[in-house]
Amino acid sequence: MPLPETIGKAHFVGIGGSGMNGIARLFLAAGIPVTGSDRAESEYTHSLEELGATVHIGHDAANVGDADTLVVTGALWQDNPEYQYALAHGVPVLHRSQALAWLARGSRLVAIAGAHGKSGTTGMISTALLAAGADPSFVNGAVIEGLETSARHGDSDLFVIEADESDGSFLLYDTAVALILNIDDDHLDHYGSYAAVEDAFVRFADDARELVVISADDAGARAVAPRIAHQHVVTFGESEGADVRVTSITTNGPVAFTIEWRGAAYPVRLTVPGRHLAHNAAGAFAVLTHLGVSPEDAAAGLASYGGVHRRFELHGTVGGVSVYDDYAHHPAEVKAVLEAARTVVGSGRLIAVHQPHTYSRTQRLAQEFADTLEQYADETVVLDVFGAREDPVPGVTGALVSGRFHDPSKVEFIADWQQAADFTAGFARAGDFVITLGCGNVNLIVPQLLDALETAHPGEG
Secondary structure (H helix, E strand, C coil): CCCCCCCCCEEEECCCCCCHHHHHHHHHHCCCCEEEEECCCCHHHHHHHHCCCEEEECCCHHHHCCCCEEEECCCCCCCCHHHHHHHHHCCCEEEHHHHHHHHHCCCEEEEEECCCCHHHHHHHHHHHHHHCCCCCEEEEEEEECCCCEEEECCCCCEEEEECCCCCCHHHHCCEEEEEECCCCCCCHHHHCCHHHHHHHHHHHHHCCCCEEEEECCCHHHHHHHHHCCCCCEEEEECCCCCCEEEEEEECCCCCEEEEEECCEEEEEECCCCCHHHHHHHHHHHHHHHHCCCCHHHHHHHHHCCCCECCCCEEEEEECCEEEEEECCCCHHHHHHHHHHHHCCCCCCCEEEEECCECHHHHHHHHHHHHHHHHHHCCEEEECCCECCCCCCCCCCCCHHHHCCCCCHHHEEECCCHHHHHHHHHHHCCCCCEEEEECCCCHHHHHHHHHHHHHHHCCCCC
């Protein structure tokens, strides 16, 4: 549907979601009355209430009230009572990407796309722009460390967003600068084939009004690049021919590297670990310099980036065991976070607590998940599948992943969270990192893990 002229009073179904709360925040900043609902209270629902939103816990048709527009996500269950009420009473329904496109209309939009790394790179660009004295708006899928928000209203025409390719909605935006980090065979439940995924990224690139920035290293991006007809394309990565080249990467702790651009070299040291972040920073550097940030300021701004929430985020240390949480939900992402953790864990072990996300992805990638976890973690506990928007599929449980391990002594499938927490705490020892992995609700097991460690290691907090 075309974007509406006005929004009126907006009601968000799932207002506490990682992407939704940022859009709701900017609606409030624009003077739009906001109500919403979610399954449970959270720091996001509380902060929105402090800003003036009315938030209902639980979903009920009555929550819609006199709203003029309903905002939903692709994860919406079709029988949601608020959605059904809107359909029955003619209340216009906007996908969250349409709501974001409405907010960004008329702006100079920078859209960051790719299977992995979008939130972190959006955070890098937003942080560096602010450090350089720019006044951008942004909406990210995660809270940015240092800025302590996932969304901001600025007074300039710059608008930076994490553009979600999972359901094709990244094609809705009037993008000025398109950044493509990588292209993977994910979200086939929406696209139907990998060829359709590639087609969508080609269209996303060619629709950009100013510039396309694309990885020179990622196999998926390299395959698509020759099909892009855009007149202004900049490549980035370690590859010799990259326009913005990253070299001299060191990973002993926070990642450090050099960016080579137009015959000059700019050293950067981030505050967070992870070789993949050096590549993402090179893409961010290409965007920043195009936007008019000096290369020196771009490098300095990237160095001030402190990460984003739910990305290798430390929640506590008990008995010398550190408990982290990460959003990784694809084998490539799991590999990246575990490789990053390996650079800082020292002699300790990496214990992964993996929650498979969606039945379709688990069924299709079970072997890849098993191979990745077995290779990069020392021990793995697999929880049951977080179905998200999908109905259960017979035979598809977390055991589908654990059963694919070549060495069964390195993995346990435990569906009960308390049992999983107790089991993990029972063999964890000082120096180990426990890392929860998944984009469902696996972060909610963290308090149970910390409590179980307190029981297993009394007085050793």
